[in-house]
Amino acid sequence: MSIKYNADTKTFILQTDNSSYLMKISRYKNLLHLYYGRRIKDEDLDYLIRLQDRGFSPNPNEAGNDRTFSLDFLQQEFSTSGKGDYRSPGIELVNSDGSRIFSGKVSSYKIYKGKYCVKGMPSLRAVSKDKVDTLEIHLKDKVTGVEVILGYSVFEEKDIITRTARLVNNGKAPVRLERLMSATVDYRDSDYDLIYFSGRHMMERGFNRVAVENGIHSIGSTRGTSSHQYNPFAIICGKNTDEDRGDCYGYSLVYSGNFIFEAEKDQYGQLRVNMGINPAGFSFVIDEEEEFQAPELVLAFSDKGLTGLSHIYHDAFRENLCRSPYSKKQRPVLINSWEAAYFDFDEERILNIAKSSVDMGVELFVLDDGWFGKRDSDDCSLGDWTVNREKLPDGISGLSEKIHAMGLEFGLWIEPEMVSENSELFRAHPEWCLRAPGRPVTRGRAQLVLDLSREDVCEYLIETINSIVEDARIEYVKWDMNRSISDVWSGLFDKENQGETLHRYVLGLYHIMDEVILKHPEIIFCGCSGGGGRYDPAMLYYQPQIWCSDNTDAINRLKIQYGTSFAYPVNTMESHVSVCPNHQTGRTVPLNTRGIVAMDGILGYELDATKLNDEEKEECRKQVEFFKKHYSLISEGDYYRLTDPYSDRYVCAWQHVSKDKKKALVSLVITDKEGNDCQRYLKLKGLRSDTMYKVSGIKGKYSGALLMSAGIPVSCELREYESQSIVLKAVREK
Numbered sequence: 001m002s003i004k005y006n007a008d009t010k011t012f013i014l015q016t017d018n019s020s021y022l023m024k025i026s027r028y029k030n031l032l033h034l035y036y037g038r039r040i041k042d043e044d045l046d047y048l049i050r051l052q053d054r055g056f057s058p059n060p061n062e063a064g065n066d067r068t069f070s071l072d073f074l075q076q077e078f079s080t081s082g083k084g085d086y087r088s089p090g091i092e093l094v095n096s097d098g099s100r101i102f103s104g105k106v107s108s109y110k111i112y113k114g115k116y117c118v119k120g121m122p123s124l125r126a127v128s129k130d131k132v133d134t135l136e137i138h139l140k141d142k143v144t145g146v147e148v149i150l151g152y153s154v155f156e157e158k159d160i161i162t163r164t165a166r167l168v169n170n171g172k173a174p175v176r177l178e179r180l181m182s183a184t185v186d187y188r189d190s191d192y193d194l195i196y197f198s199g200r201h202m203m204e205r206g207f208n209r210v211a212v213e214n215g216i217h218s219i220g221s222t223r224g225t226s227s228h229q230y231n232p233f234a235i236i237c238g239k240n241t242d243e244d245r246g247d248c249y250g251y252s253l254v255y256s257g258n259f260i261f262e263a264e265k266d267q268y269g270q271l272r273v274n275m276g277i278n279p280a281g282f283s284f285v286i287d288e289e290e291e292f293q294a295p296e297l298v299l300a301f302s303d304k305g306l307t308g309l310s311h312i313y314h315d316a317f318r319e320n321l322c323r324s325p326y327s328k329k330q331r332p333v334l335i336n337s338w339e340a341a342y343f344d345f346d347e348e349r350i351l352n353i354a355k356s357s358v359d360m361g362v363e364l365f366v367l368d369d370g371w372f373g374k375r376d377s378d379d380c381s382l383g384d385w386t387v388n389r390e391k392l393p394d395g396i397s398g399l400s401e402k403i404h405a406m407g408l409e410f411g412l413w414i415e416p417e418m419v420s421e422n423s424e425l426f427r428a429h430p431e432w433c434l435r436a437p438g439r440p441v442t443r444g445r446a447q448l449v450l451d452l453s454r455e456d457v458c459e460y461l462i463e464t465i466n467s468i469v470e471d472a473r474i475e476y477v478k479w480d481m482n483r484s485i486s487d488v489w490s491g492l493f494d495k496e497n498q499g500e501t502l503h504r505y506v507l508g509l510y511h512i513m514d515e516v517i518l519k520h521p522e523i524i525f526c527g528c529s530g531g532g533g534r535y536d537p538a539m540l541y542y543q544p545q546i547w548c549s550d551n552t553d554a555i556n557r558l559k560i561q562y563g564t565s566f567a568y569p570v571n572t573m574e575s576h577v578s579v580c581p582n583h584q585t586g587r588t589v590p591l592n593t594r595g596i597v598a599m600d601g602i603l604g605y606e607l608d609a610t611k612l613n614d615e616e617k618e619e620c621r622k623q624v625e626f627f628k629k630h631y632s633l634i635s636e637g638d639y640y641r642l643t644d645p646y647s648d649r650y651v652c653a654w655q656h657v658s659k660d661k662k663k664a665l666v667s668l669v670i671t672d673k674e675g676n677d678c679q680r681y682l683k684l685k686g687l688r689s690d691t692m693y694k695v696s697g698i699k700g701k702y703s704g705a706l707l708m709s710a711g712i713p714v715s716c717e718l719r720e721y722e723s724q725s726i727v728l729k730a731v732r733e734k
């Protein structure tokens with residue numbers, strides 16, 4: 001068992017191969033946090049708890065005259081509320097008497113084999129070879145009867161502890177829940193940096209590293225989706241932690257709606273971390289015997305630097321999260337019609353593009369936006385999922401047959417969560433969108449959001465999407481979501497329940513995805529929200545790949561994919577080669593570089609193939625061939641960031657290494673250039689020191705130790721924005 005309870009010290013000990021997590025029941029039955037970090041023994045950590053009489057730190061009633069025990073400074077697993085802990089809380093609620101107190105004391109606990117269950121939301125699951133044990137601790141408020149059950153599932157060999165919290169109202173009156181964090185972690189000190197990923201539409205997941213300072217550093221989303229602006233992933237790490245060395249803690253929330261992550265340095269220089277559903281605009285009435293489930297948080301610790309932490313998440317997301325069988329299968333190389341034709345196409349144009357792409361080695365054609373209703377621009381027809389026969393006289397099934405006859409598979413774009421005011425659906429059901437009574441609507445991309453907190457809307461969408469994907473031969477669906485949510489108000493709820501709408505929207509979305517995506521495992525679903533506006537683990541549970549960004553500029557993509565790689569495996573990032581000058585930035589970059597950057601993900605194309613000359617098509621064909629040849633190395637291997645595109649102006653490089661370390665692929669892009677340039681070297685990573693490797697483009701064979709400490713030279717002949725792929729193969733020693 002990876003979980004033990006030591007009755008002598010009243011300590012819970014959770015052990016993974018390389019980390020330990022300890023907590024203790026205090027003499028007054030509060031659950032105190034003791035330790036999270038490098039693996040230690042089952043030791044008595046009482047000496048770390050320093051009790052002291054501190055001014056303005058209240059003492060619980062049970063402590064009597066003992067002024068040294070205060071929740072104001074003790075590390076806690078889940079803070080009480082209104083009882084003398086003034087740091088940002090794990091819970092906020094309003095009891096039936098109007099008080100806002102939750103005083104949770106340990107009432108019972110349970111340790112069992114296997115994983116806890118998270119009802120209605122995606123979560124990690126144990127696969128056959130995993131050793132997973134679970135601890136559930138009940139914290140009960142004796143006065144109200146309300147209980148919070150903390151869940152910990154330990155994935156022993158994966159160095160992961162998943163966390164969740166569930167509130168159960170075992171009292172005699174309803175309570176109003178206004179905040180329930182999935183997890184809190186209290187650190188004894190605050191000598192840490194915080195790393196988080198921020199951005200905007202077309203420039204997602206930028207890397208930020210800041211010192212933890214007094215006050216609360218809070219990131220999150222209030223847009224209804226996990227958002228382009230902040231990703232639901234953050235890292236707390238030591239000041240000296242870098243890619244290869246040092247302690248770091250990862251926080252990844254398996255949730256696609258509003259979230260919050262807080263790092264609070266308190267008055268005594270201690271750090272509290274909270275993560276969960278964003279309390280802004282959130283409130284849930286929990287009746288007697290009812291419960292509320294918080295989404296899962298995936299917690300990981302590594303003492304092997306940021307690369308070590310990334311590898312933990314990559315392996316767990318590939319093996320324990322993604323439900324699609326495609327997660328482990330080779331994805332077809334696709335061509336998408338969006339940047340090729342936008343709304344301006346008919347069947348002939350589409351067939352011509354598809355036909356031209358066959359010579360490039362492309363395997364799947366995706367028809368993007370514009371195929372339904374009267375959709376010739378982005379201001380109408382969302383909701384009317386019937387084919388536009390003027391553009392496509394033989395319908396989607398007719399088009400799909402013609403595409404299949406060329407030897408290509410067929411994919412289609414949909415944006416089911418939205419409705420245009422100029423649509424049949426809106427005219428029939430104006431009450432189906434989110435909008436508050438008596439207020440003019442707020443539009444985003446000229447569209448409104450369907451109210452997925454309503455069962456009738458969800459059932460309608462399940463039927464509609466299922467019939468779209470079943471009525472034609474479709475092997476791929478791009479599921480888009482193109483605006484931030486506003487005007488939150490649902491027609492079916494009383495005024496007391498309006499604060500439930502956005503979370504119920506997310507639950508509605510998961511229900512639809514359960515009934516559509518999980519029922520069609522043969523189809524590849526690609527997630528999208530204006531690119532990477534909903535790039536989160538919950539979406540990866542359903543969709544094996546996500547359109548990483550609407551920005552296809554290869555140079556901008558270096559930073560976007562760099563930031564994405566901290567939590568998410570390469571084989572989840574859809575990445576396309578598009579034309580130059582690039583449609584988003586106007587930059588011109590060689591086709592070779594566009595290919596190399598797109599291969600740092602799931603390679604695809606997004607251009608009018610009829611406009612490529614033979615030489616360009618041949619180059620694309622070679623890219624596809626190269627990608628397919630190295631597919632398993634890229635998508636299943638270990639990923640190493642060799643440079644940091646924020647601090648290294650001249651070269652951006654990364655490396656894939658097979659799990660057995662016999663093969664590696666190094667990719668590099670020249671991002672800036674000077675006259676009479678310096679000779680630069682790239683120090684490789686992840687190789688076996690005593691193994692000899694052949695390196696493409698360099699004569700001879702060299703030891704892993706040498707390649708990792710002296711590196712390989714970056715050719716001075718490469719010009720700005722040019723790039724190179726270098727293949728390494730272990731030499732079999734006789």
Ligand code: GLA
Pocket residue numbers: 338368369378413480482528529530531547550
């Ligand atoms: C979003 C997507 C694009 C494209 C358009 C179509 O912006 O991210 O890739 O599908 O919608 O309207």
